Each structure stands twice: as structure tokens, then as C-alpha cells.
Amino acid sequence: MLVSAIAAGCGGGGKSKGGSDETTGVTITVALATDPPPQASMDAFTKSTGITVKWTNNDWDSLQTKISAAATAKTYFADATDVDWSRVGQLGKLNWFYPMENYLDTKALTSEMPQLPSFTSGGHVVGIPYDASFLVTTVNKKLFAAAGITKMPTTIDEYTADLRQIKSKGVVKYPLNIPFAAAEGLSTYWYQTTAAFGGTILDGSGKPQFATAGTPGFKAAQWMIDAIKQGLVPPGNINVADSQGQQTLMAKGSVASTFADYSGNVGSLYSVPASSTVVDQVVYLSTPGVSGPGINVSNPDGIGIPRQAKYPAAAAKFIDWFTSAQNQADFAGANGPDKVMPGYFLPSRLAGVTELTQKGKLIGGQQLGDLLKNSAKPVFPEGAPSWYPEFSKAVYTNLHAAATGSMSVDDAIKAIASTADKLSS
């Protein structure tokens, strides 16, 4: 039925009339998968610019559907909305968003926002990252210590050996959390593990870099599947999604480590007594690599301006304000609870992270800042391909099938590589 409705939209939808350049006395709609900043902050923005913001909070999946539906039907949906890192290639190729370099000095922003390159497609900046999500290893140091591990691992081999030691000493039955549910979180976990093994997923033309047994991507998949088969990962994790595993396993002390965890989780989840039984026990660990710390792959959220926006110039002003260093620090809690934006923890600007760290408002802030500056890299250095969603589905459905035992790692990797080959050709 939804497709039918889109059909009607496509059939009868009006062409984009082009947005207005007005930036005062207008009301813009901002649609993101998060709660808005505090009303006082929004009022201050309205007072200083004359732009009123109507905030719409949609869940992530619905938001992506709305973005596609509105763009396809060429109808207005919002003046500023979510640009997920994984859809940058698709949105860029379809020209569904205004190039942000038309409105902001994106070159100057690059040094301050290390993840901005993840939002570039075809030479255009599709969106501006407003948080700095990347994947990082977390460990429960108390459980590691209970197994007699005093020196934290720096390589994959040491890390794996430590997990086996935790299991063999009976500290916990299953020490590792890998979310094997057939969902996006499994794909990103594999990307991070592949990066830790020293590899990449696709080359610049979209060809798979993991198809043969010796490649880092293949080794990463094998390592993950071995982990569940050898009892390092709870068997029930074949139906556990990423955030579910963090909340019900890692935050409850049922597992000792999550190899590819969300940056910010130590402060926002594991150190919050209401949601965690492991307060002060979980720390970030420089992600173990082949011969030392590996890189951390980025999965930040961005904000951009759809082509059907009514007031693109006003939306750009809002994005400039929303992603300013001061506001990001405020929203993340650097300057008191009154200015906090719910669910916002890690600024995309280094200055924001620095301010939070200096004020002691970000648990593990120094380490996160260093990781963000030095080792956080895009999953796809050339930008996510336009066919990424279809590729990702092939990744998570096949790795999930391998975890359930219904197919071998070899077959799963072949199926994923075949999908990448088909889509990139």
C-alpha cells in the first residue's frame, strides 16, 4: 500500500519549485531521529535569526522511508533532515540534497570535523555531521581482572586469547558480544572487525576486497563466526541487534567486551546506574588490530537540506548554528543540564569534544578525542556507494545465516562478494 501511495505521488507529484532564499520571518521544519535541543536554545536561535524551527522526531527507519518517498514524489517533506553516512552515495547520486558547500565553508570545516569526508559524494558535501559516532572496543575491566588479565590486549590475537581465558576461568559463560541479528549493526560490526584486521571492504570502484580466504574481510568474518561457534558469544545473539546487546548484555555484565561498540556508550549507558549494573567497570580500549591498535570506522549522523526544502537558506543557517562548536558542547552537557539535548553525547567538532573533556563532562573524553582525531576513518574512503543499502542487506543476511550454521563462512562471503560485484558493475 505504501508503494502504491508513492506511485500516486510519482504520477501526480509536482516538480520542485525551488526554495526561497528568505532567512527571516520564516518557519522551517527539521526532521531528525532525535529529540530537539532545549526550548531555550531554540528560542535563542529564533530570536537571533528570525527563523522559527518546527522539530519533527521520527524513528530512523521511518525517517529514511519519508526521505525517499518525498524525494521520489518530488514533494516537500522538511527543510533540513537526516543524512546518514551509509546513504551519502545514494543521496549524492540522486541529487536529492543541496550541496552544502553552497551554503557553508565546508573546506574550513574539514579540519575541525574529521568525519566530514564521509559526507562527500561526487565532490559535493551532502550533509554536515552533527555527531561523531564511530566504533570502538569496550571492555569490562572488572571481568578481565577477575580472569587474571592485568594488561589490556593490543592485538586481535591477544584479545581473543583473553576472551578464551575469561571463559575458561568461568568468569562469564560468554565473554564477547557480537550482534548477529540480520540488521545493519551486524554489517558495521564486520566493517570494524575488517578494519581491525587491516583491510577495507570495497575499493574505489566498489569491487569487493574480501572475497578470498587470506583477506582481512574474510578473516574478520571467520573470526566472528568462530567466536559464536566456539562459545565466546552467547548462542542467542543470532537474534540480538547492536543496541539490544549493549543494553541487555554489556550493560548488565553478562559479557566482558564488545569489539565494535558505539563511541559514547561508556558515558551514556554503562556509567548510568538506571541502565547499567557495571557502573565504573567498562572502559574504552584502543581497538586491537593485527600488530597493534587498529583503526576505528565512523558511522556518524549528518544533517542536510533536501531539494524540495521551502527555505534552504534558512535551513543552512540552522545547520550552521546546530553544528557550531559551542552549541555542540552545550548539547552534550559541557555547560549544565539546562542546555543538554537528550541523546546527544559526542560532538562532531574537535573543539566540542575538547571542551567537554576539559570540563570533565565526557567519560573517556581524552581517549575518544584522540581516537576521533587520529584513528576514526570512514568505512568507505571513497564514500558509501549509491547501492550501499542493498549491499549491506547482503552482508547482514549472509553473515547471520553463517552464524546460524545454515551456510559456511566461505559461502556467505561468496554471496556478499557476488552482490558487490553485481552492483558495482
Added chain:
Amino acid sequence: MVAPNHGVRRARRFDFLPYALVTPLTLFIVALALLPAGVTVVQSFFRVDELNPPTVFNGLENFRNLFADGAVRSSLVNTGLYVLIGVVLSTILGIIMAVTLQQRFRGRSVLIAVLILPWALPGVVEGIVWTGIWDSNTGLLNSVLSSFHLISDYQVFLGHNRLLTVFAIELVQVWQMTPLSTLLILASLQNIPNDLYEAAHLDGCTPRAALWRITLPLARPGIAIAMVQAVIATLNVFDQPYVLNGSADTGASLTMQTYFISFQNLDFGEGYALSLLITVATLIISLGVVKLVYRQVEY
């Protein structure tokens, strides 16, 4: 002087009111149902791929691609199982509950009100609630089985075995659908005159015989409607498998594939084609159910 001609009827004035009253609804149905349906039928024969323009006629190519797609074929099997399990279970449970609720007893009204609750809940919420039951690491079912020493290790209910996965997911939808089935059948039962039961009782008919010879035959219109709504709901199941089992082949439904094809791959042509196939299947199965179960009833 001309006498009035009483024998000739005056021409009736055209009455606009009925047309005015139905016009908004007609426009609503045309704009939001018939027009999209028509466009879907037409566009399903075109390549409508946002990432691969332009839109061109491609005959049956979309349908060929769908049947060549392993994920779609797998979802077809899953959806068939959802329909079979869901329609059978919700109808049987609906009949049992309706017959029970037909009796007068204390708290009946409260029970009916409580019964409606699962039907009123959104599918996503139900999926989340039942995740707490089926979850293989921390779920209620494992906890209960374990505390009664019926299992030594926690069991994995979803994801390993297709039949078990589909059954477990469909139970959640049955839990949602059965209240409506019950109410539809109950409405039918309440139309049955009490005289029939009294006459049957005087003729020595047992309650069980009355159920088979009076209640069920006369409830067939309600049962048919309940089954048709169950067919429509199960053929379009989305929220429960998506929340409980992600996109895994062991539980993915056809409507999930429609979503992936249309809104992730942006291949609307194939999405239209799959929508059309689901609609046609819904019509055929629903008509089959009506033909098989529905009977005109007169008291």
C-alpha cells in the same frame, strides 16, 4: 377553466443530496486507493529505478526478476506459512472465545474489554513486548522453562529453524488478530435466535450437537469475515517478523521484501510488481475463503 390533471405525475426533481454526501468519500477512495492501485498496475510493467533512470516499459521483466530473487522466493514460502498458521489458529481461537463469551457470566464485559487490548496495540509494540518472551539470552520463556528444570541451557527459538521461527512470530500476530476474529464471530452468534436452541433442547439435542448443528453453521458469515481479515493481515505481516527476527531469510515476509526493494534499493518498478502480486494473492485467497466458508443465513 382547466381541471387539474391528477393523472399525470409531476417530473421528480433531481435530488443532489445523496451524491453530495458520497462525493467526499468517493474522492477519498479514488485518490488514495483506486488511483494508486491503477498506477501500481501500470508501473509494475515499467522499469522505475531511481538509481537507473529513465523509466521505460519492460514488460514482465520485473516479475521475472522477482521470481529469480532467492530472498523473494524464501519470503513467499514464509508468507504462505504465516497465512496458513495465522488464519487457522486465529479462526479456531476466535470461535472458541466467541462461543465462550456468548454465555452470560460475571465479568463478561470486562473480559471483552481486556480482550480487545492486543488488537489495539501497534505491531511494532507487540514485537518488542514479545521479544522479551522469545529472547534467547534473557527471555521470559527460557527463564520459566529453566526454573521448572525443563531445560538445562537457554534455547534459541528464533532464527535457527524456519518453521519454528515462523510459528513463533505468527503466534504474536495471532495474539493480535484473534480479538477481532472473536468479536466478528461473536456478533454473528448474537444474531442467532434463542428459540432455535430451545427447540433443539426440547428435541433432545446436546450442547455439543447444538454447537455443530446450529451455532457453527449459522455463524458462517462471521467466520468468513474473520477469516478474510486474517488472510489480509497475515499476507501483509511486516512489523512482527521485522522486530523479532530482523531481515533474516528464516522469517522475512513478502511485504518486507517490498519495503527493501522499494525504499532501500529504490527499485520502485519491482516494488510495484511485488505489491501487485500480493494484492492479487489477497484477492484470490479471500474469494476462495468466502466461496468455501460463507453461506447466506436466514432465521
